[in-house]
Amino acid sequence: MIEKLISVSLRNRVMVLLIAAFLFAWGLYSVQTNKVDAIPDLSENQVIVFTEWMGRSPQLIEDQITYPLVTNLQGLPQVKYVRGTSMFGMSFIYVIFDDDTDVYWARERVLERLSSVGNTLPDDATPTLGPDGTGVGHILWYTLDAPGMDLGEQRAIQDWYVKFGLQNVEGVSEVASFGGFQKQYQITLDPNKLTYYNLSIPQVIQAVRANNNESGGRKFELSDIGYIIKTTGYLESAEQIENIAVVTNNTIPVRVKDVASVQMTGESRLGIFDLNATGEAVGGIVVMRYGENAAEVIKNVKDKMEEVSKGLPKGAKFNIVYDRSGLINESINSVRNTLIEEMIIASVVVFLFLFHWRSALIIMIQLPLSVAIGFILLNAFGISSNIMSLTGIALSIGVIVDDAIVMVENAYRHLAEANN
Incomplete structure (x- = not known):
């Protein structure tokens, strides 16, 4: 031959x-x-289901969320096994598919099953799919170098400006934020005052929710000009929350400030991010989408960073902590x-x-x-x-x-x- x-x-x-x-x-x-x-991608073909139910113990998360999800997701086609992890306020389900299964087909099957499982979960617990990335998808880590800016402002810039800009890059699955404080209005109730005014905690919560809303009316025409009627009711300051009326006793309103104190603070944190022992920092992790070219995605992310940096506050800039392109x-x-x-x-x-x-x-x-x-x-x-x-x-x-x-x-x- x-x-x-x-x-x-x-x-x-x-x-x-x-x-x-x-x-x-x-x-x-x-x-x-x-x-x-x-490095080669040897991770398993998996779909992650994440459910957040803050304030609950790991045992309660296991009983109310993790166990129902694991038992309902086991019958999917081409599934090898399902793993579940429960922790304080969060549940993670790892659905492992066969190696030759298309990852986006697998995500569709999981979404179909979640639509029917949601009725068995608590009302305020909504399962969501994790990013369509792999275990080696963390291609770039960065922090914000912003001298003189507090951690809450840095986290707000990261969540509402930088993150949205970098997520538009082709091949990026997710930009996960870390560090800093997530600003929120915090209402601290006084039990003695609630008892004095004969109020309950759900009444205060319902009053705040009802007053933090916008509603639309109808179109009003005057002199051949159409006007759209709407009400602006979103809360914009702590003072507005304090002045919300919970109930009215004998024509005298009982406001939130009568039974609680309102302040702007950061959400409770389970950990901090320290950069080279120099103090806390705020930044993000760029996760590459499944099957993309890592070198090309990193290059595009860096180009986008130069564009995004033009909109940062004066003196603020990016500090790249980990960059796989060097390796x-x-x-x-x-x-x-x-x-x-x-x-x-x-x-x-x-x-x-x-x-x-x-x-x-x-x-x-x-x-x-x-x-x-x-x-x-x-x-x-x-x-x-x-x-x-x-x-x-x-x-x-x-x-x-x-x-x-x-x-x-x-x-x-x-x-x-x-x-x-």
Whole structure:
């Protein structure tokens, strides 16, 4: 079989050269379009269901949320197993699918099941899907360097400006905020005053909710001009909350400030983020979407950061804490240099032993052609250029060189014997 293949190749040299040129051009295109990352993604094909029910103990979360969700999600098609974790105020469900299952098809199946499970959960607990990323999707961490600005203002800028800007980048699944204080109006009730005015906590909550709302009327026409009638009722300050009337006793309103104190403060935190022992910081984690090109996404995020930074307050800027692009570039450069060195050394060795430049040229052509074909296969199987795949190509160079030297030396010997 091999003899026939060699014979056909020798009789059709032009065709062989054209096929080799086509494969090499295809390989170069594959090198440019192949997804690049530092490490291979070996995480499981999973969908995360997150439910927040703050103020509840882990045992209550387990009984009321985690257990009902786990038992109802186990019957999904192509599911290997379902894992659940309960903690204070939060529940995490990990639905693990088969490796060949499309991740977005899996998310649709989970959403369909959640629509029917929601009736068994508490009214104020709504399960949501986690980001469509993987365990190695954290490609960039950053903090806000804003001297003179308190942590609450920094967190507000991160949540309501920076986060929305970076989430628009192609390939970004989520920008998770961390650190600082999330501002909120906090109403602290006095039990003695509630008893004095014969009020309950639900009455105060209902009064605040009813007064923090907007409602629309109808269209009113006057002198051929249409006016839209609406009421503006959103609360904008602590003083407005204090003046809300809870009930009226003998034409005298009992306001919130009569039974409670109102202040703006930060939401209760379960931890803090400290940067290099210099104090607390506010920032975000950029999570890459499943199957994206890590190097390209990081580049686009950095470009977007330059655009977003123009709208930051004076003196504020981004401080990149973790950037995977450095590891990616070092890995790619290291393997690329190794491939070039191996091709040069192999060609020099063949030339020194055979003293035949055409034989050395054959090896120099064969090595980059083989590497290019390897990238065609990487794209075909959806494998990214990472430390593992590129190292495998580098190791295979040794086998390619051995085969090339044996074949070239054997052909050279037969040609020498035929000439003699």
